[in-house]
Amino acid sequence: MSPAPSRPIVVSGPSGAGKSTFLKRLFAEYPNKFGFSVSHTTRNPRAGEVNGVDYNFVTRDEFLAGVARKEFIEHAEFSGNLYGTTVNAVKSVGDQGKICILDIDMQGVKLVKATDLNAWYLSVQPPSIPELEKRLRSRGTETEDSLQKRIAAAHGELEYAKEEGAYHETIVNDDLETAYGKFKAFINKGTFIKDEIFFFATKNCHHGTMSI
Numbered sequence: 001m002s003p004a005p006s007r008p009i010v011v012s013g014p015s016g017a018g019k020s021t022f023l024k025r026l027f028a029e030y031p032n033k034f035g036f037s038v039s040h041t042t043r044n045p046r047a048g049e050v051n052g053v054d055y056n057f058v059t060r061d062e063f064l065a066g067v068a069r070k071e072f073i074e075h076a077e078f079s080g081n082l083y084g085t086t087v088n089a090v091k092s093v094g095d096q097g098k099i100c101i102l103d104i105d106m107q108g109v110k111l112v113k114a115t116d117l118n119a120w121y122l123s124v125q126p127p128s129i130p131e132l133e134k135r136l137r138s139r140g141t142e143t144e145d146s147l148q149k150r151i152a153a154a155h156g157e158l159e160y161a162k163e164e165g166a167y168h169e170t171i172v173n174d175d176l177e178t179a180y181g182k183f184k185a186f187i188n189k190g191t192f193i194k195d196e197i198f199f200f201a202t203k204n205c206h207h208g209t210m211s212i
């Protein structure tokens, strides 16, 4: 069996669903295998965020100039701020021999689908909206207004994910360890992480046929 090509992996879902939590762990476990395309945003940095690492923080004018030059694969307005991913950001991950992971909202997902990137699509979901609200509150990063906008947007995200073919897979982030295990199995399907192929194959080998 030949290895799967390095398709980008799109991880999407409501704010607070746990995408960053999963991805931080994945990157820590496989520091050289994956890369984020560093997104551009017009929102202000949160405490500890580093320009060019967490996001490329730009003004609205700079962002819109990039859009006009067609540098963005996708961009979307969310909670009053612009977010987006440039073609160059994805390419630079591939240039380093890494698999690009895109952490984007559903509007971004739709636009990536319109490209020829041939990505894998994963939806990460909270167990419920009240649990999502609880997690966002305890994360302590949002104003009340921003929190309410995220919860309102979460309803739309969850509706979209129900559409036939919207995502290759959906993971409900209830128990973190269980959900992270499912997350790794999904990533493994798309990338054949070294050392993990056997793990995946034994979990999914039914009647002698692997479901890769």
Ligand SMILES: Nc1ncnc2c1ncn2[C@@H]1O[C@H](COP(=O)(O)OP(=O)(O)OP(=O)(O)O)[C@@H](O)[C@H]1O
Binding pocket: 013, 014, 015, 016, 017, 018, 019, 020, 021, 022, 135, 136, 138, 139, 173, 174, 175, 176, 177, 179
């Ligand atoms: N399974 C879990 N059980 C309880 N808390 C969790 C779980 N997974 C993540 N959290 C917590 O929920 C909060 C939201 O998670 P996280 O920041 O990873 O979400 P996100 O989807 O990346 O959000 P955003 O899109 O806003 O960046 C964090 O404080 C995180 O520690």
